Amino acid sequence: MMGMCLKTDVTVVGAGLVGLAAALAFHHAGYEVLLLDSQQSPCMTAKPDDWDQRIYAISPRNAEWLMQLGAWQLLDMKRTTEMQAMEIWGDHVTAPLKLFAEDANADGLGFIVEERALKHALLQRLQSTNVKALYGVSCIEIKTTAQHSTLRLNDQTIIESTLLLAADGANSWVRQQLDISVQEKPYHQAAIVANFITEKSHGNVARQWFTQDADGDVGIMAWLPLPENKVSIVWSVSTQCAEKLLKLDEDAFTRRAMAVGDSMLGVFQLITPPAAFPLVLKKASQMVKCSVVLVGDAAHRIHPMAGQGVNLGFRDVIDLLSVLESRHHYQSINDVGLLAHYVRGRKADLLNMTTLTNGLYHLFDSQSAVLKKVRNLGLLTTNHRIVRKRLVSSAISL
Numbered sequence: 010m011m012g013m014c015l016k017t018d019v020t021v022v023g024a025g026l027v028g029l030a031a032a033l034a035f036h037h038a039g040y041e042v043l044l045l046d047s048q049q050s051p052c053m054t055a056k057p058d059d060w061d062q063r064i065y066a067i068s069p070r071n072a073e074w075l076m077q078l079g080a081w082q083l084l085d086m087k088r089t090t091e092m093q094a095m096e097i098w099g100d101h102v103t104a105p106l107k108l109f110a111e112d113a114n115a116d117g118l119g120f121i122v123e124e125r126a127l128k129h130a131l132l133q134r135l136q137s138t139n140v141k142a143l144y145g146v147s148c149i150e151i152k153t154t155a156q157h158s159t160l161r162l163n164d165q166t167i168i169e170s171t172l173l174l175a176a177d178g179a180n181s182w183v184r185q186q187l188d189i190s191v192q193e194k195p196y197h198q199a200a201i202v203a204n205f206i207t208e209k210s211h212g213n214v215a216r217q218w219f220t221q222d223a224d225g226d227v228g229i230m231a232w233l234p235l236p237e238n239k240v241s242i243v244w245s246v247s248t249q250c251a252e253k254l255l256k257l258d259e260d261a262f263t264r265r266a267m268a269v270g271d272s273m274l275g276v277f278q279l280i281t282p283p284a285a286f287p288l289v290l291k292k293a294s295q296m297v298k299c300s301v302v303l304v305g306d307a308a309h310r311i312h313p314m315a316g317q318g319v320n321l322g323f324r325d326v327i328d329l330l331s332v333l334e335s336r337h338h339y340q341s342i343n344d345v346g347l348l349a350h351y352v353r354g355r356k357a358d359l360l361n362m363t364t365l366t367n368g369l370y371h372l373f374d375s376q377s378a379v380l381k382k383v384r385n386l387g388l389l390t391t392n393h394r395i396v397r398k399r400l401v402s403s404a405i406s407l
Contacts, residue, residue, distance in 0.1 A: 012165030017043040017141075018342065020160065020170035022148065022183055024048070026065075026124065027305030027322035028176030029131035033078050034326050035174075036140045038334070040342070043168060044135070044142040045160075060204045061123035062284050064233055064241040066092070066215070068119050071323045075127075079137075083130040084122065090234045091117040093213040105216075118215070121233050121241070151186045153299040155345065172343045173301045176322075179291060181307035187298050194290040199251035201244040203283040204235065205266070208275025211240055218269055226250045230269045240274065242266055251285045292359070296352050300343040302329060309359055321359065328354055 021032045024046035032044040067075070075081040095118060096105040110117045135142065143162075150161040158173035175183035184191070211234040220228045229245040244266070246254065254262060263277045291310040296303050305322030332351040333342050340347060
């Protein structure tokens with residue numbers, strides 16, 4: 010049985026946050042777009058007291074971009090929190106490094122948003138456009154040349170596109186089919202996420218602790234402010250430690266989470282059970298192959314301590330569109346020179362972020378007494394206003 014043959018400017022494979030935003034952004038820029046995903050069209054209903062375990066810190070620049078696409082304003086702002094400041098604590102530091110939005114003359118450091126809520130907003134916006142979306146379909150073959158990329162689906166539909174964006178996640182099918190290798194470095198850590206009601210107000214401050222317990226286990230705990238007196242935690246610990254923590258009952262786990270931050274927000278009440286995700290540093294050896302561009306986790310995955318994973322994915326899309334906007338009328342959107350220019354620009358951004366997160370991980374993973382002194386002294390000395398201004402400017406620049 011012969012399937013259909015579809016032709017389009019841009020095909021986006023993957024309807025996660027980056028894929029949805031990419032489809033919307035390319036449509037917004039005037040391209041004909043087709044979105045594909047193997048999952049059925051998602052249903053985004055949630056009870057008012059039901060909080061998503063997956064929380065993202067969206068940078069101010071990316072929030073503005075999502076606003077321009079018409080998606081940000083569809084969020085329920087009662088479930089979104091603007092971070093005004095951040096406190097970072099070392100393992101033996103009595104005073105934290107404090108970063109304030111006002112240090113860089115900014116209104117805020119970013120916004121804490123539930124993945125489900127942002128996904129729903131992007132889907133709503135897409136549904137109000139004429140972007141064609143095929144859900145519940147499987148790609149079974151891909152071919153790419155300098156002229157176009159061709160996908161064959163399980164129903165024998167053929168899709169030919171000038172440019173194909175692989176936004177299909179860290180285990181990207183597209184990347185595997187094109188034999189693009191991945192440089193991978195396991196951290197032997199897991200990120201535990203959970204949400205709590207807190208006794209005291211968080212004051213719209215994000216807090217992060219670098220810790221090391223008596224057994225030498227290194228941990229990075231983040232408390233991210235949710236609306237009202239709620240926080241979402243992201244607790245990066247060794248895989249073995251994560252297994253132990255997940256075996257605790259709710260009360261014991263809650264007490265451990267409170268203790269990391271010296272119970273500075275009072276008593277916690279667990280509202281979503283803890284879940285763990287393995288942590289790994291991944292980087293594709295190529296971001297571009299012929300007429301295919303890898304974006305988001307398909308191209309790179311970093312340690313969550315910087316909270317920049319999804320922001321980097323959005324910047325992939327923003328920078329790609331920026332390069333395409335600068336093209337001459339005779340250049341195709343898959344022009345080899347244009348895509349090479351895009352890759353050069355992204356590599357610098359990614360190198361800076363991966364160097365920062367990987368360097369911090371090793372600094373705080375070390376049990377060396379000298380490095381302990383260096384890292385804790387470093388947190389104290391960076392409280393200088395000029396240094397804080399640079400750190401804040403860097404944090405909100407994505």
